[in-house]
Amino acid sequence: KQEVTQIPAALSVPEGENLVLNCSFTDSAIYNLQWFRQDPGKGLTSLLLIQSSQREQTSGRLNASLDKSSGRSTLYIAASQPGDSATYLCAPPNAGNMLTFGGGTRLMVKP
Amino acid sequence: EADIYQTPRYLVIGTGKKITLECSQTMGHDKMYWYQQDPGMELHLIHYSYGVNSTEKGDLSSESTVSRIRTEHFPLTLESARPSHTSQYLCASSETEIYNEQFFGPGTRLTVL
Numbered sequence: 419k420q421e422v423t424q425i426p427a428a429l430s431v432p433e434g435e436n437l438v439l440n441c442s443f444t445d446s447a448i449y450n451l452q453w454f455r456q457d458p459g460k461g462l463t464s465l466l467l468i469q470s471s472q473r474e475q476t477s478g479r480l481n482a483s484l485d486k487s488s489g490r491s492t493l494y495i496a497a498s499q500p501g502d503s504a505t506y507l508c509a510p511p512n513a514g515n516m517l518t519f520g521g522g523t524r525l526m527v528k529p
Numbered sequence: 530e531a532d533i534y535q536t537p538r539y540l541v542i543g544t545g546k547k548i549t550l551e552c553s554q555t556m557g558h559d560k561m562y563w564y565q566q567d568p569g570m571e572l573h574l575i576h577y578s579y580g581v582n583s584t585e586k587g588d589l590s591s592e593s594t595v596s597r598i599r600t601e602h603f604p605l606t607l608e609s610a611r612p613s614h615t616s617q618y619l620c621a622s623s624e625t626e627i628y629n630e631q632f633f634g635p636g637t638r639l640t641v642l
Contacts, residue, residue, distance in 0.1 A: 450629075452630060452631065454633075459617070459636075459638065460635060460636060461535075461619055461633040461634050461635040461636045462572075462619065462621075462633040463633070464631065464632060464633070467630045509631075515629075516562075516577065516587070516588075517574075519571050519573075520571065521571055
């Protein structure tokens with residue numbers, strides 16, 4: 419069974435800092451891994467999809483890396499802004515190729 | 530930009546009522562999913578579908594049922610709502626290939642009094 423752990427569970431930083439959000443998962447036999455953002459009471463917005471053959475993927479100020487062998491993925495957020503405040507979710511698939519979610523990292527960026 | 534829609538966005542209803550949560554997507558995706566998320570908690574898969582006439586139960590047991598008569602439409606039904614069904618319900622879709630990216634709708638927040 420795929421289990422996902424995200425560290426830290428919560429993070430509060432001043433605007434402008436570069437951030438590192440960590441994700442670890444137990445079943446490394448994955449085809450891809452997806453990072454999402456969720457605003458309070460809203461749906462999920464897909465941020466990045468990393469395929470197993472890739473080591474990293476970039477979109478604007480976001481960069482996600484994947485190390486399948488160690489069961490880890492990291493999301494880097496450069497020059498954080500108050501609008502980045504949200505919960506960030508890492509979702510690798512399980513053996514049935516269904517996404518598995520951890521508890522997320524709740525990010526607050528203060529002006 | 531993903532085109533997946535859910536209605537209603539918010540629903541407050543009394544115990545015992547039958548409700549249907551609507552989900553539709555215009556991307557032609559074969560796979561569709563329903564997740565349940567209690568406030569501040571993790572998402573759990575409750576139903577999924579590989580295509581028309583295909584429905585499967587997810588990891589979390591749910592009293593709800595789903596149907597998939599058309600590719601674009603994946604409604605979820607509760608025959609008799611109870612307060613324990615109060616939660617947020619999120620619908621998603623993806624293409625069939627294993628490198629599939631899932632796209633989510635805005636969610637329906639259900640409150641059963």
